[in-house]
Each structure stands twice: as structure tokens, then as C-alpha cells.
Amino acid sequence: MIEVRNLSKSFGEVVAVDNISFNVARGEVLGFLGPNAAGKSTTMRMITGFLPPTSGTAIIGGHDILKESLKARNLMGYLPENAPVYGEMTVSSFLDFCAEIRGFSGRNKVQRKNEVIEKCFLKEVKHQPIDTLSKGYKQRVCFAQSIIHDPPYLIMDEPTDGLDPNQKHEVRTMIKEMSKEKTIILSTHILEEVEAVCTRAIIIAKGKIVADDTPDGLKARSPLHGTYRARVSLTPQSGEDRLNALKESDGVKDVEVLARRETQLDVRIYPAGQLSANDILGILTNAHMEIESFSVEEGRLDKVFRMITT
């Protein structure tokens, strides 16, 4: 369990992180969302022990980062923003160094190193100086060092930053697999990543927590949640009447026309009261609408995000 208790950080007059508290348990993947300069990276830097907090603390696996810094750091793997690595070293010697500091030696160390090289698809570039690698590879090298000691706690700052869609998929799959046995906190700007990987999301803005919920829970906050989208085909003659008939129907609060074409209409239906998709389908058929496609709106994270942070 990671317990963040009243964590605050000020740089002179500027309050970057304002009294943040939350807990993360084993098996959870917590996504940190927020506009730039919201305080995500600063919070992570305090949890991992890089920056001293102005007040408050973080407790990792029972060890206070301020009082038992070394023990806490032993339990964490950290992937900092921009994936810093020692450029002049080769992938192999860099991971060797990290493994050494993590307490491994001899054959065990070599084994761990090779395992993580395989896992992160670094085999072809094993002996290349890291400076000569592309951003994607550098990111994977830094990712590799964060998991080389199989830590119970993983803190990752934008883990898929700069990766192509295939690589993003690989990393997300790895994270999901690891999440069963670990406690993971990751920060991201990519909302689809939150839906794909996270079990829980915290939105931070201006140093404060403004939302703490599951991705589905956040989506439900959208005013469009629970509405229905339909694409219907009509003839120009019957179009308007049928639309009005639909608007008048029992159970329909409002109909919003999203797009109008020659023989097609995209509409959003706001139900009046608790109606199932089946009911709405029935209403559409009764209004003599020919349905081309139909979907239930869950709500969009980016709209909810904008709603909450502006």
C-alpha cells in the first residue's frame, strides 16, 4: 500500500502541490491525470524521494520516505519523466549498473539483466551505446531499469511518451500483466490509456485533487452519459414529420440533430427517465425511423476532463 499524506510542495511563492492525500492498494493501477503543471510529476518526485516535500509525507509499504528513505526506495521502481539514462553506457552495462545498485550480483545479476532485456525487447540493441538509440528504445531502457528488481511498487511518469502505437500497446500490456501482483501509479495525458490500463483515476489541477474515481465513474459524470446516438435514414419528404414525431414521443426528453444529410440523419436522444436501449429502439421504430446504427453513449473522458479542470 502506498499512503500519500497531506503532501505539499511550494517553490518559493508558487504552490505546486497543495495538501494531497490518497491511498493506493495492491492490484490497483492508479492513473494521474491533469493539465500540464498541475503537480503530477512533482507529486511523483516526492513519493520517490527525489524532491523533499514542503510538508506531509508518503509511506511506501510501511516505510516513510522521509524517515526510512533507503528501505522505501528499495521497494520502488521509478520511471522518471523524459526517461533519463546514462547515454555513454551501452544498454547492457547500464542495466548491469542498475542491477548492481539494486543489490544483485554474480550469476543472479546477469540472469535478471537478460530477463529484463528480453521482456523489454532490447535484445538487438544490447551492446549499443544508449545515446545512439531512438526515443522509443531509450524509453524502454529506462522502463527496464524500473522493473529489473521486480519491485512491488511502480511509479511511472508518462510511460508511453514518445512511443509509436505498437510500442504503446506492448507497454500497456506489460503494465496490465504486472498490475496483478503490484501497486502501480502512472501519470499520463493519453485518456485512452486511462481506459485501457487504469483501475482508478485521480485528476489533479493546480496542485489539488479534483476527482478520484474509476474511469467508468468519471465517464458517468458526463452530461451525455446515458444518451443514445442513432443514425437513421429517411426520405426528404418524410424527414421533418418523423423527426417531430420522435420529439413528441413518450419517453423522449429531447432530440438533438448532430448531422443532417440527404438521406441520413444523425441524432442524439435524451431519454426522459430510466429507459433501456430496447425502449429507445422501440420508440425509434414507432416513429417510422429506419435505423442504420445505434449506440449507447457512455460519456467521453476528454469532455469530462475538460469539464472538471476548466
Place this chain on the structure above:
Amino acid sequence: MNRAWRNIKAIIAKELKGYFGSPVAYVFTIIFLLLSGFLTFSVSHFYEAGQADLRAFFIWLPWIFLFLVPAVAMRLWAEERRSGTLELILTLPIRLPEIILGKFLAAWLFISMGIALTFPLVITVAYLGNPDMGAIIAAYFGAFLMAGAYLSIGALTSSLTRNQVISFIVSVVICLFFVLAGWAPVTGALRGWAPLWLVNIISGFSFMTHFVTLARGVIDLRDVVYFFSVMGFMLFANAVVLQNRRAV
């Protein structure tokens, strides 16, 4: 204790890989050897003087170190800060003193290798004459110590900034004060208006004062203690600077 030493060794290995993985190491070593050779033979007239000692060589070291050692030290911490790897290494389970010591020892080792590569001079003087080998060894010992002292100042200035150029310049200026405080023309001028005890205190702070004795072949414990004290103080200050970072 074992753990600490293993970490320090790992840091030293990493640092040395860094030096030799870039042109820095080779440029430094070659320039140092060429410069010291030139100054010894052409400017100090080593052959013409006809003395079986290496005074002609050692007398230049404080001035050569003045520029070359800060050039090695400037990347020690400034580079880590600039590239973001400070964030990586400070979140690894390693103590700050272990990192500081590892980096310092690696740099010292590297500079010592450069100094050791001047052994052809020793062979030359031993072949041409009958030098006091003990005095030469003592002088080399003094050179190693003095290099360490310069390095510790450079490490401190490097930890204060992200910018290697600033680190270099500030470090050169500080080292210059340390050298000039005991340089004959300066102490001569001071004696003109300051009381003797003050002049002695000021020159007592100088690298020059303490190196000159060692260069002559006299290993005075006070000089050894002096150099280690400078290194100890500067490394301690280095730790304080890094420990008390309030921002990245």
C-alpha cells in the same frame, strides 16, 4: 559496510565508462602530457639546467592543474542535473555520500592515471643522471594529493549549477585564490603591509605552500593533512549542497 563499498565501486565503474566513452578522457590526457612535456623541456630548459631532478616538471603542475582539473570536474554533477539522470540516481537505493565518494574517486583515479603517464620523464632523468628517487616519489605523491584538492573544489562548483561552463569558471577562480595565496610574488607583496602572522595564515591556506615542500621531496605530515582537509571540507560541502536541494 560491504554494501556501501560495492555501491561505490559500481559508481566508479560507471563514471570511468563515461569518461572513456567520450572524447573528454583522451583530450584531457593528451593535452596534459603535451603541455607538461613542453613546459618541462622547452620552457624550463630541463636539459640545459643539467639537474638530476624533476623540479622543472613539478613546478608547473599547480598551473596546469588550475585549468585541466576543473575541466574534468565540471561535468561531475552539472551533467547529471542537465540530462535528468540526477533524478534517476537519487531515487535508486544508494546513499548520497556513496554517490559523492564514488564520483570523486573515479575522477581522482582518472587524473592520477594521467599523472602516472608522465613516467617517461622519470625514466629519462634516471637514465641521464642519478636523481634522488625518494624525492621524486614524494613529489608525485604531492601531485596526486594536490590534484585531489583541486578536484574536490571542482566537484563542489559542479554541484551548484547545471551549466558546465559556470562550474569551470567559478572553480578556476576559487583554485586561483588557493594557489596565489602562497605564490612568492603575492606573499612578497603582502609582507609589505601585513603583519607576518597574517601572511603566514594566508599562505598556509595555499596549495602552493604545501605542494612546494612535497615537491622538494619532504613528506611533512602537515602538508598531507592540509590536502586531505581541503578535500574533506569540499566533499562535505558538496553533500550539503545536494542534500539541501529544494528544487530539481
